[in-house]
Amino acid sequence: MRVGFIGLGNMGAAMAAGILESGAVSPSDVLLANRSRGKAEALAERFRGAKVVEDNRDAAERSDVLFVTVRTDQLLGVLKDISPVRAGVHVVVVNGAVPLVRLEEVCGAAVSKLVPSVTMERGRGVSLISHGPSVTGPQMGALGSLLSPSSLVKELPEGSMDAAADLTSCGPALIAEMMQQFAESGARHGIGRQDAWEMVLETLQGTALTLGSGEAADSLKDRVATKGGITEQGLKVLRSNLPQVFDQVMEVTLAKHAEARSRLSERS
Numbered sequence: 001m002r003v004g005f006i007g008l009g010n011m012g013a014a015m016a017a018g019i020l021e022s023g024a025v026s027p028s029d030v031l032l033a034n035r036s037r038g039k040a041e042a043l044a045e046r047f048r049g050a051k052v053v054e055d056n057r058d059a060a061e062r063s064d065v066l067f068v069t070v071r072t073d074q075l076l077g078v079l080k081d082i083s084p085v086r087a088g089v090h091v092v093v094v095n096g097a098v099p100l101v102r103l104e105e106v107c108g109a110a111v112s113k114l115v116p117s118v119t120m121e122r123g124r125g126v127s128l129i130s131h132g133p134s135v136t137g138p139q140m141g142a143l144g145s146l147l148s149p150s151s152l153v154k155e156l157p158e159g160s161m162d163a164a165a166d167l168t169s170c171g172p173a174l175i176a177e178m179m180q181q182f183a184e185s186g187a188r189h190g191i192g193r194q195d196a197w198e199m200v201l202e203t204l205q206g207t208a209l210t211l212g213s214g215e216a217a218d219s220l221k222d223r224v225a226t227k228g229g230i231t232e233q234g235l236k237v238l239r240s241n242l243p244q245v246f247d248q249v250m251e252v253t254l255a256k257h258a259e260a261r262s263r264l265s266e267r268s
């Protein structure tokens with residue numbers, strides 16, 4: 001299976017590196033295309049054997065699975081440029097704004113949407129997938145096997161992608177912000193800023209390992225927050241404030257998704 005990547009910016013490069021690092025595909029089966037060639041060359045330098053192709057059409061022509069990882073406003077231009085796509089190619093678009101039916105119409109090929117996470121580069125994170133009507137069972141299987149060594153793959157109906165993307169794709173930034181705010185509060189209460197950050201980071205990693213090993217969140221909280229103790233006071237504050245904060249985050253981000261969708265549908 002030959003795997004092509006068009007667009008090697010923040011997301012495309014992290015995704016290509018995650019997939020290659022995981023061993024899901026050999027570098028010699030990878031084709032790289034980016035508007036400014038240097039980004040493709042840098043990746044080919046890191047993963048010896050990966051090929052930098054002449055242009056986007058070359059990548060489309062020679063790939064079995066083709067990841068298109070450009071920005072929303074660049075997407076339709078790139079897809080129109082490579083279409084009609086060779087029969088049998090599975091186009092995977094890293095963008096939620098254009099409906100799958102429309103994407104398949106533009107490409108004349110099977111298209112899936114993928115919402116990845118930058119943390120794939122570290123072999124962890126969630127890949128959200130939604131398949132267009134023309135995607136075959138073997139194509140679904142092949143995409144899953146490319147992504148699952150570097151991420152947890154979740155297939156969803158197209159309509160559920162936006163809210164899920166908040167949790168998984170925006171998630172690393174949102175969680176980083178929460179952790180910074182936690183550490184900054186420590187710094188405001190007398191701990192050195194660097195020490196506070198290291199304490200929060202290590203505690204985050206320990207907590208993720210504990211929860212990831214199967215302990216339920218409620219059980220962990222019960223073990224830390226003894227009745228009438230200190231942690232319980234902190235939990236009360238979080239419980240009374242966080243539901244509104246997270247609902248507000250969802251509302252503004254979902255509104256932004258809808259805005260991007262309506263801007264694109266006017267243009268396409």
Ligand SMILES: NC(=O)c1ccc[n+]([C@@H]2O[C@H](COP(=O)([O-])OP(=O)(O)OC[C@H]3O[C@@H](n4cnc5c(N)ncnc54)[C@H](OP(=O)(O)O)[C@@H]3O)[C@@H](O)[C@H]2O)c1
Pocket residue numbers: 006007008009010011012033034035036039056069070071072074078094095115116117118169
């Ligand atoms: N960043 C994230 O965490 C994240 C997470 C999930 C999803 N996404 C999605 O991923 C997509 C890309 O975001 P990004 O942050 O990676 O953007 P980005 O850093 O701007 O990357 C876009 C890349 O596409 C290249 N490109 C633009 N037009 C092209 C063309 N005609 N042919 C070939 N390459 C072209 C650009 O090349 P140049 O070097 O010439 O500019 C750039 O390297 C967006 O839809 C975003 O919503 C991002």
